[in-house]
Amino acid sequence: MEPAARGRVSAAGGGEAAHLPSLDGVRAVAVYLVVLFHSGVSVAAGGFVGVDVFFVLSGFLITNLLLQDLDRHGRIRFARFYARRARRLLPAAVVVTLATSVAFLLVAGVVERLPFVRDAQSALLYVANWRFLSEQNDYFATGVDKSPFLHFWSLAIEEQFYVVFPLLLFVVMRLGRSRPWVPLATLLALFGLSLSTEAYWAGVNTSHAYYGTDARAYQLLAGCLLAVWLRQRQWKVSKAAASAAATVALPALLVVGSSLIPVGVPARGVLAVAAALLLVGGLAGTDRGAVHRLLSGRLPSYAGRISYGTYLWHWPIILVLAHVVPMPPLAVASTAVVIATLCASASYHLLEMPIRRAQVAPRLQWVQVAVGVTACALVAVIVVPPVLSSSRRPAVTEASAAQPALSAPLRSLALSRRATTHHRLRVPSGLNWSAMANDFGPERTCDASDPQRCIVVHGHGMNVVLVGDSHGRMLAPALMALAREHDFTLSLNVIPSCPWQAQLANLSQPPAAQAHCNQARDVWYRTVLPKLHPDLVVLATYARDDPAVYQNALKRIGGSSETLHELIRNTTNETLARITAAGARALILDDIITADFDPLNCLSGVSYVDQCSVPVPRVPSISDTFYKAAAKHMPHVYTFDVNHIVCPAAPLCSAMLDGINVWRNDNHYSTHILVRLRDSIWRTITASGALAGLI
Numbered sequence: 225m226e227p228a229a230r231g232r233v234s235a236a237g238g239g240e241a242a243h244l245p246s247l248d249g250v251r252a253v254a255v256y257l258v259v260l261f262h263s264g265v266s267v268a269a270g271g272f273v274g275v276d277v278f279f280v281l282s283g284f285l286i287t288n289l290l291l292q293d294l295d296r297h298g299r300i301r302f303a304r305f306y307a308r309r310a311r312r313l314l315p316a317a318v319v320v321t322l323a324t325s326v327a328f329l330l331v332a333g334v335v336e337r338l339p340f341v342r343d344a345q346s347a348l349l350y351v352a353n354w355r356f357l358s359e360q361n362d363y364f365a366t367g368v369d370k371s372p373f374l375h376f377w378s379l380a381i382e383e384q385f386y387v388v389f390p391l392l393l394f395v396v397m398r399l400g401r402s403r404p405w406v407p408l409a410t411l412l413a414l415f416g417l418s419l420s421t422e423a424y425w426a427g428v429n430t431s432h433a434y435y436g437t438d439a440r441a442y443q444l445l446a447g448c449l450l451a452v453w454l455r456q457r458q459w460k461v462s463k464a465a466a467s468a469a470a471t472v473a474l475p476a477l478l479v480v481g482s483s484l485i486p487v488g489v490p491a492r493g494v495l496a497v498a499a500a501l502l503l504v505g506g507l508a509g510t511d512r513g514a515v516h517r518l519l520s521g522r523l524p525s526y527a528g529r530i531s532y533g534t535y536l537w538h539w540p541i542i543l544v545l546a547h548v549v550p551m552p553p554l555a556v557a558s559t560a561v562v563i564a565t566l567c568a569s570a571s572y573h574l575l576e577m578p579i580r581r582a583q584v585a586p587r588l589q590w591v592q593v594a595v596g597v598t599a600c601a602l603v604a605v606i607v608v609p610p611v612l613s614s615s616r617r618p619a620v621t622e623a624s625a626a627q628p629a630l631s632a633p634l635r636s637l638a639l640s641r642r643a644t645t646h647h648r649l650r651v652p653s654g655l656n657w658s659a660m661a662n663d664f665g666p667e668r669t670c671d672a673s674d675p676q677r678c679i680v681v682h683g684h685g686m687n688v689v690l691v692g693d694s695h696g697r698m699l700a701p702a703l704m705a706l707a708r709e710h711d712f713t714l715s716l717n718v719i720p721s722c723p724w725q726a727q728l729a730n731l732s733q734p735p736a737a738q739a740h741c742n743q744a745r746d747v748w749y750r751t752v753l754p755k756l757h758p759d760l761v762v763l764a765t766y767a768r769d770d771p772a773v774y775q776n777a778l779k780r781i782g783g784s785s786e787t788l789h790e791l792i793r794n795t796t797n798e799t800l801a802r803i804t805a806a807g808a809r810a811l812i813l814d815d816i817i818t819a820d821f822d823p824l825n826c827l828s829g830v831s832y833v834d835q836c837s838v839p840v841p842r843v844p845s846i847s848d849t850f851y852k853a854a855a856k857h858m859p860h861v862y863t864f865d866v867n868h869i870v871c872p873a874a875p876l877c878s879a880m881l882d883g884i885n886v887w888r889n890d891n892h893y894s895t896h897i898l899v900r901l902r903d904s905i906w907r908t909i910t911a912s913g914a915l916a917g918l919i
Contacts, residue, residue: 244507244508244520245519245520245525245528246507246515246516246519246520246525247281247285247504247507247508247519247528248519248524248525248526248527248528248529248531249518249519249520249521249524249525249527249528250277250281250500250503250504250507250519250528251278251281251527251528251529251531252519252524252525252527252528252531253274253277253474253477253478253519253524254274254275254277254278254281254531255274255278255527255528255531255534255535255538256274256527256534256561257271257272257273257274257277257478257481258271258272258274258275258375258535258538259271259534259538259542259557259560259561259564260557261274261481262375262538262539262542262560263542263553263554263556263557263560264553264556264557265553265554265557266483266553267482267483268481268482268483269482269483270480270481270482270483270485270492271481271482272489273477273480273481273492273493273495273496274481275378276443276493276496276497276500277477277496277500278378278535279378279381279382279440279443279444279446279447279497280443280444280446280447280450280497280500280501280504281447281500281504282382282444282447283443283444283445283446283447283448283449283450283451284447284448284450284451284504284508285447285451286386286389286447286448287393287447287448287451287452288451288455289305290305290390290393290394291393291397291451291452291455293305294393294394294397299394300390300391300393300394301586302390302391303586303589303590303593304586304589305390306589306590306593307584307589307590307592307593308580309383309386310592310593310596310597311579311580311582311592311596312532312576312580313379313383313532314596314597314599314600315575315576315579316532316533316536316571316575316576317347317348317376317379317536317600318348318599318600318603319571319575320533320536320537320540320571321344321347321348321373321603321608322603322607322608322611323540324344324372324373324540325340325344325607325608325611325612326611327372327540327544328340328372328540328543328544328612329611329612329614329616329618330618330619330620331544331547331548331618331619331620332547332618332825332829333617333618333825333826333827333828333829334613334614334615334616334657334825334828334829335657335660335661335822335824335825335827335828336822336825336828337612337613337614338612338613338657338658338661339371340371340372340373340612341608341609341612341613342355343355343356343371343372343373343374343376344373344604344608344612345604345605345608345609346373346376346380347373347376347379347380348600348601348603348604348608349600349601349604350376350379350380350383350384351380351384352373352374352376352377352379352380353377353378353380353381353384353435353436353437354380354435354437356371356374356377356431356435357431357432357435357436370543372539372540372543372544373540374539375535375536375538375539377435380437381435381437381440381441381444382444384437385437385441385444389444389448392410393407393448396410396411404456407452407456408449408452408453408456411445411448411449411452412449414441414445415442415445415446415449416442418438418439418440418441418442418445419442419494421436421438421439421442422436422439422440422442422490422493423490425439426439426488426489426490428735429734429735430489431734432734433489433490434489442497443493443497446497446500446501447500447501447504450501450504450505454505454508454509461505461509463509463510463511463512464510465509466505466506466507466508466509466510467506467510467512467513467515467516468506468513469502469503469505469506469509470502470503470506470507470510470513470515470516471506471513471514471515472502473499473500473502473503473506473515474503474515474518474519476495476499476502477496477499477500477503480492480495480496480499481496503515507519527565529572530565530568530569530571530572531568532568532576533564533567533568533569533571533572533576534564534565534567534568536568536571537563537564537567537568537571538560538561538564541559541560541563541564541567542556542560545559545560547620548620613658615655615657615828617828617829617830617831618829648832648833648834649832649833649834649878649880650831650832650833651827651828651830651831651832651833651880652883655828657824657828660824660885660888660894660896661824661888661889663888663894663895663896664694664697664698664720664888664895665694665696665697665698665699665700665701665718665895666680666697666700666701666704666716666718667697667718667719667720668680668716668717668718669716669717669718669719669744669748670717670752671743671748671751671752672751672752672755675752675755675756678715678716678717678752678756679713679714679715679756680700680704680707680714680715680716681704681707681708681712681713681714682713683707683708683710683711683712683713683714684711684712685710685711685712685713685918685919686712686713686759686760686915686918686919687712687713687715687756687757687758687759687760688703688707688712688713688714688715688758688759688760688761688762689714689715689716689717689753689756689758689760689761689762689808690703690714690715690716690717690718690761690762690764691717691718691724691745691761691762691763691764692717692718692724692762692763692764692765692813693718693719693720693721693722693723693724693764693765693766694720694721694766694892695764695765695766695813695816695892696716696717696718696724696764696765697718697720697895698764698888698892698893698894698895698898699762699764699813699898700716700718700895701895701896701898701899702895702898702899702901702902702905703762705899705902706902706905706906709902710906710919712919715756715758717744717748717752719740719741719744721733721737721741722737722740722741722744722745723745723765723766723768723778724745724763724764724765724799725745725765725792725795725796725798725799726745726746726749726795726798726799726802727745727746727780727781727782727795727798727799728745728778728779728780728781728791728792728795729741729742729778729779729780729781730768730777730778731776731777731778731779732777742781746781749799749802749803749806753803753806753808754806757807758806758808759808759809759918760808760809760810760811760914760915760918761803761808761809761810761811762811762812762813763810763811763812763813764812764813765813766815766891767815767845767846767847767848768792768847769788769789769792769845769846769847771787771788771789774788775787775788778791778792779791780795789846792846792847792850793850796847796850796851796854797850797854797858800854800858800861801858804858804859804860804861808860809860809861809862809914809918810860810861810862811862811863811864811909811912811914812851812854812855812861812862812863812864813863813864813865813866814844814848814851814863814864814865814866814867815844815845815847815848816866816867816891816892816893817838817840817841817867817870817871817877818841818890818891819838819887819890819891820890821890822887822889822890823836823838823879823885823886823887823889823890824879824885824887824888824889824894825889826879827879827880827885833878833879833880834878836879837876837877837878837879838871838876838877838879838886838887839875839876839877840867840871840874840875840876840877848863851863862912862913862914863912864905864908864909864911864912864914865908866893866898866901866905866908869901869904869905869908870886870893870897870898870901871886881897881900881901882900884896884897884900885897
C-alpha cells in the first residue's frame with residue numbers, strides 16, 4: 225500500500241520525526257491480510273480490512289508529517305508535500321500498470337482485455353474507485369475475471385483525500401492557535417459526517433459504501449484525529465498502558481480480518497478502524513512489549529517498508545497465476561506472497577528509493593508534480609490502449625485448452641468431428657473484437673405521456689411489443705429486421721438487468737436502476753401497455769433462478785416470504801395474466817444456451833473454432849419449466865426456442881456459424897447471428913402458434 229511516511233511520527237512540539245519500525249510492521253500485517261483475502265484463503269475471509277488499517281495508518285503518519293512541517297516552518301510546504309508524493313507513488317504505479325498490461329497480453333484474450341483499458345487509465349489518474357463504482361463491480365465476488373487494476377481503488381481514495389486534506393489541516397491548525405478545540409472538533413465533525421455517509425450507503429448501495437471516497441474518508445480521518453489528539457497530549461497515557469493497548473489490538477485486528485466473527489462488511493470496517501487506532505496509538509506511545517518487539521523486527525519492518533510495492537504487485541500476480549496454472553487458495557497465497565514481495569523489494573531498491581532520494585530544487589517541485597501527472601496521463605492515453613487492445617493471441621492460452629475440459633463423451637464427439645472434417649475451421653483474422661464484444665442491441669422504453677416513443681418499426685400488420693432485459697436487447701435487432709420484412713409494428717420496452725416479470729426487484733443493481741426497472745415494468749404494464757394495443761408481447765430475460773446467486777438478490781417489490789423459485793413462478797404467472805387480460809398474446813423466449821466460459825474471448829485466443837465449442841446444458845433451467853407450464857395451462861401463452869437454430873450440431877455447439885460469432889459472452893448470443901438466422905427464428909415463432917390469425 226501507499227508508503228505514507230515509513231512509520232515516522234513527529235515529536236510533540238516539533239523537531240525531527242522519530243522512526244517507529246513497529247508501525248512499518250503494522251503495514252506488513254495489513255498487506256498480507258489483503259493478499260490472503262484476495263487469494264481466497266477461507267480463514268482470511270475478512271482480510272480486506274487490511275485496507276482499512278492502511279487508511280488509518282496513512283492518515284496518522286501523513287498528519288504527523290504535515291504537523292511537523294507546520295511546527296518547523298510555520299506553514300505547510302505544499303509543493304514539497306505533493307512532489308514527495310509524486311516521487312513515491314507514480315513511478316511504481318506506472319511500472320506495475322505497464323507490466324500488468326504486458327502480462328495480460330500474454331495470458332488473456334483481447335475480449336477479456338478490452339475493459340481493462342479504462343481500468344488502467346483510471347488507475348493511473350487515481351479515479352479507479354469511481355470507475356469501478358460506475359461499473360458496479362462486486363468487490364466480494366469470486367472468480368478470476370476481475371480487473372487486474374481493481375486494487376487501485378484504494379490508492380485513488382487516498383490521493384483524492386490528500387488533494388484537499390493538507391489545506392484543511394493548515395486552516396484548522398491556524399484557527400486552533402486561539403481556539404485549541406477547533407482542530408479536533410473539525411476533524412471529529414468530518415469523521416462523523418463520513419461515518420454517517422458510509423452507514424447510509426451501506427443500506428442503499430453497498431458498492432458506494434465500499435468504493436466511495438465520501439464513505440471511506442472516516443478511516444483516514446480516524447488516523448488524522450489520533451495524530452492531532454496525541455500531539456496535543458490531552459490525556460496522559462503511560463508506556464505500560466500503551467503497550468497493553470497494542471497487546472490487545474493486534475489479536476483483535478487478526479480476528480476481525482478472519483472468518484471467526486460473522487459480521488457484515490461495514491461493521492467489520494468499523495471494528496478494524498477501532499483495532500487499528502488502538503494498535504497504532506499504542507505503538508506510538510511505547511517502545512516496549514511483545515507486540516512492539518514482534519512488529520519492530522527486521523523482517524516485519526522491512527516488509528512494511530516495501531508494502532506499497534507488495535500491494536501493487538500482488539493482485540495482478542494472483543490473476544496471472546489463475547490464467548496460467550490454477551492452484552488451491554493456500555498455494556496461490558504462498559506463491560503470490562513470495563513473488564509480490566520479491567517484485568516489491570526489487571522495485572523499492574532499484575526504482576522507488578533512487579527517485580525518492582533525488583534532490584530537487586524547491587523552485588522545481590511544482591514542475592516535478594506536473595511532470596509526474598503528465599507522464600501518468602501520457603502512459604494512460606498513448607501506451608496502455610494499444611497494448612491491452614492488441615489482437616495478438618495470448619501465448620499461454622494458445623498452448624493449452626482455451627475452454628474447460630469437456631466430458632469424455634463430448635471430447636470423443638469433438639475428436640470424431642475433427643477426424644471427419646478435411647479442414648478445421650480457423651478463426652478468421654482481422655476480426656473487430658471490440659465491436660463483437662460491444663454488440664448489445666438497442667435499449668428503449670417509454671412512459672404513458674408518450675407511448676409512441678416505444679415504437680421502433682412502423683408497419684401495417686400486427687402490433688408486437690418486445691419486453692425484456694439484456695436478452696431482450698439481444699433479440700431486438702432480429703425482430704426489427706423481421707418487422708420490416710413482414711410489415712408489422714414493433715415496440716420495445718427493453719432495460720438491461722430488468723426482468724420482464726413485474727414486481728421483481730434485482731437488488732444487485734444500484735437504487736436508481738431498481739427504480740427505473742420498477743417504472744419500466746410494474747407501472748409500464750398498467751399505464752403504457754394498454755395504450756400500445758399489442759396483439760403479441762414477446763418476453764425475453766436471463767434466467768435468474770440459481771439460489772446460490774439470486775436468493776438474496778431477487779426480491780418482490782415490497783417484500784415477501786417466497787423462496788426464489790416460488791417468486792419467479794408466481795411473478796411469471798401474474799405478469800402473463802396481466803398481459804393476456806389486456807387482450808394480447810404472450811410469447812416467451814426459452815432460456816438460451818449458456819457456457820461455463822466466454823466463447824468470444826476463447827475465440828480471440830485460439831487458432832481453430834472447434835477449440836471453443838460449447839456443450840449444451842444437460843438440464844433445462846427452472847425458469848423454462850415455469851414458462852412451459854404456463855404455456856400449457858394458461859390461454860394465449862406460448863414459448864419459442866432459438867437454441868436449436870444457433871446450435872444445429874448439438875450436443876456440442878460451434879462458437880461460429882457462417883463466419884459470425886454465436887455468443888457475445890457466456891450468456892448472450894450475438895445480435896448478428898440472430899439477425900443472420902432470423903428466417904429460421906420466424907418459422908419457429910410461427911410454429912409456436914402465437915401468430916395464428918395475426919398474419
